Amino acid sequence: MTETAKLRVVDVYKRLWKYVTPHKLIGTIAVIAMASTAIIEMTMVALVEPLMDEGLVAHNLEAISWLPFAFIGVFIARGIAGFSTEASLGWIGRSVISSLRRDVFGKFLTLPSRFIETSSIGPMLSRMTYNVEMVAESVTSVVTILVRDFLTVLAAIGLMLYQSSRLFVSVAVLLPIIAVLIRILGKAFRRYSSKIQDSVGEVTQVTDEVLSANRIVKIFGAQDYEMQRLVAVDEGNRHQNLKLIRSRSLGVAVTQVVFGIGIAGVVYLAGIESSAGRLSPGSFMTFFGAMMLMMQPLRRITNVNATLQRGIAAGRSLFQIIDEPDEVDSGTYRADKVTGTVEFRNIRFSYGGDVQILEDVSLKVDAGTSLAIVGQSGSGKTTLISLLPRFYDVDSGEILLDGVPVQDYALDDLRAHISLVSQDIVLFNDTIANNLAYGQLKTRSKEELLRAAEAAHVLDFTRDLPDGLETMVGDRGVLLSGGQRQRIAIGRALLKNAPVLILDEATSSLDTRSERRIQEALSKLMKNRTTLVIAHRLSTIENADKIVVLDKGRIVESGTHDELLRKNGHYADLHRLQFNDEPAAAG
């Protein structure tokens, strides 16, 4: 973050430009259409001269009989050019949005867990929506200014010079003053833009939390509190937007006043020129028309500059994300099949704070055996197992799979050997079947899918559902019970059929009876498979080949169930506590 925070404005421009350049054909059409618009508009103004001088002053109707047709032609041409401009620019804008969105989303897929878990979700989400729109708006605006508005101004200048070069000089004095104003105002806009975008992210965040935790909000009567949170972030957003609107409209107002003074000067000079016989009424009208026509584009240049700055701010934060380093994936080792020996050697780990989460942890799990990890919540069990698939990397020490350090494996290969039922079950808003056959499991046969669903007792409850395995599970699986979600997660792990299996409190949401039944399935599954199992109910891990007790990130005991009971230490304590609590097991 620190390195790319310095992304300069030019660099952001250049990189944004790269998203536009692939669309050369449509771009060319847009440029032609915009150039045509500029020329057609000037033609319209130029037609005023014969209309005035021949028609209204000289009453020579014969000479201007072609004029109505010319006007119709010009308006038709203007319509075509306008449509082509809008359509082609819109096309480019939407394409830029899609490409940026894909790049950012792609980044979200490869960012280290550490980065994702320490970032707020809201701003990440608003990048996918608000920022990309902002950027596209800015990009199309730049193109419009560079081509249409620039050409309009040029054509207007040409027309004005042609009609009266003396009058034009007075107008030319205005231009530098406006340019300076644009610069000054542009600086003010840039400051507000990144703040606006941050506050949009905060609004998204609070809204997302309130919706997903709606039951908690209700039962704890937190409506007022949440409303206050929203009001606070929304106030920030409103405040920043108001500042932006104020500085922007001030920019417009100041520019207009300057123009007004300029126009007064032009009118005054026009009077002198006219009485000296150097300026016909038609010439004056055309001159004036050209000048007015130039005003809009010039004003747009001030306005669009603000949008441009917003685009730069939005683009910068997109590129900051895109520039974040991916998960480290420098290993090249690939194993067709691993036997599944897992070894932790003198592991030390912290999440970055002062707190040491794991301290000198060493353990070895032979291929095809099971290791149970027990310990109080917060003792580091989940952390320990998340080091094996390299969700996080160790600070020191080594983790080996089949004797090869996990860093030496290509990440996708390493993870292909590991199956996981995590503590927080995440289901995707899709059908039960698609949640089972998730990711690379898509290729598994229908029979395999059914066998896994059967073994995980998923079929027990899908049988009663009208759509069976094709039932949608809702956002994050809210339409299912905790136990049902857990069974799907177990089924997913069964289907993966990897040599190393990690179960992190995989049966905690099941009632004792369901747990027993699934336990059978799991025991079958654990056979000939290396299993790391964390269970809050000790009864489920009594049969593990080895048990380690973790306390404040250190292994304080290890052995089999019987050995540990005999030792009468930590494990025996935990066991005694649980047996008093057992009837209250979770459901």
Ligand SMILES: Nc1ncnc2c1ncn2[C@@H]1O[C@H](COP(=O)(O)OP(=O)(O)O)[C@@H](O)[C@H]1O
């Ligand atoms: N992503 C994270 N970032 C920072 N700290 C974390 C993270 N996950 C867990 N911790 C901290 O690490 C410690 C161990 O957590 P965890 O491994 O989840 O324990 P357990 O699974 O044994 O309950 C806790 O103190 C927790 O606050």
Ligand SMILES: [Mg+2]
């Ligand atoms: Mg845990």
